[in-house]
Amino acid sequence: MEFMLVLLVIGVLLIISASVRIIPEYQRAIVFRLGRALSQPKGPGIIFLIPGVDRVEARVSTRVVTMDIDPQDVITRDNISLKVNAVVYFKVVDSMRAIINVENYLYATAQLSQTHLRSVLGEHSLDELLAEREKINLHLQRILDQNTDSWGIKVVAVEVKHVDLPPDQQRAMARQAEAERERRAKVIAAEGELQAAQTLRSAADLLSNNYTALQLRYLQTMADMSTSNNAKTIFFPLPIDLLEAFQNMRPKKE
Structure with missing residues (x-):
């Protein structure tokens, strides 16, 4: 009797463990x-x-999944060969479709991401790939989200992580960047020379039209030369009126 009771208890426990x-x-x-x-x-x-x-x-996780996409060989629109990898963020919003409609939704999402990564990046040039990465990420996210909708998967974001340029292309970009820096330096120097010339011309116009200012500048120059450390320099002040007399003697152009 006790043995049967023990078997009954064990059977009940097995049923509970199998049903809960x-x-x-x-x-x-x-x-x-x-x-x-x-x-x-x-x-x-x-x-x-x-x-x-x-x-x-199956047990399906509803958390956001972070999936690394292996580096893919991409040929850009301007025929440059690159290796590009990315990361895809997605989550399952319909667990039933994720199990019934696709055999392995993780593997399927990874393969789909690799395919569209190559095709979408191949539509852009290298400059666009480097300068418009956010726009390309949004384009990839929309395409993947549309294709995985029937699997009950929502693609939250796609980020292109690393663009591996060939060595010759890296050298070409370095030369281009150096040439651009030299061009900017020359433009800045030319602008500085132009501003200095304009300032000197304004000062000359001011002095030529103002006799008092011209005399003050003359006296200032005399003071600067007299305090010079060069002992061999001998300065003889010349009245500015005398210079003005010589200037008036110049023949006037008809």
Whole structure:
């Protein structure tokens, strides 16, 4: 009698263990009953199964998945060969479709991302790829999201991480950047010379039109030369009126 009671207790415990599952908050359980999927995924929390009839086919995570895309060989629109890798952020929004409509949604999403990464980047030139990366990321995200919608997957973001340029292209870009820096330096120097010339011309016009200012400048020059450390320089002040007399003696152009 006691042996039968022990067997009964063990049988009840086995039935309970086979019929009860605990699903975490970030997962959903896809349950098949006699080979047919139930209408809705189970969980989170405690779920009850019919032993021998119900079977948990899969547990699907509803968290955002971060997937690295291996470096892909890409030929840009201007015929430059590159190696580009990216990262895709996505999550499952319909657990039932992610299990029923595709065999392995992780593998399928990775392959789809690789294919579209090569095709989309091949439509752009190297300059566009380097300068308009945010725009390209949004384009990739929209394309992948449309293609994975039937799998119950939402692509949150796509980021092109690294663009590996060939060595000859790196040298060419370095020479281009150096030439651009030299061009900017020459433009800045030319602008500085132009501003200095304009300032000197304004000062000359001011002095030529103002006799008092011209005399003050003359006296200032005399003072600067008299305080010079060069002892061999001898300065003889010349009245500015005398210079003006010589200037008036010049023949006037008809």
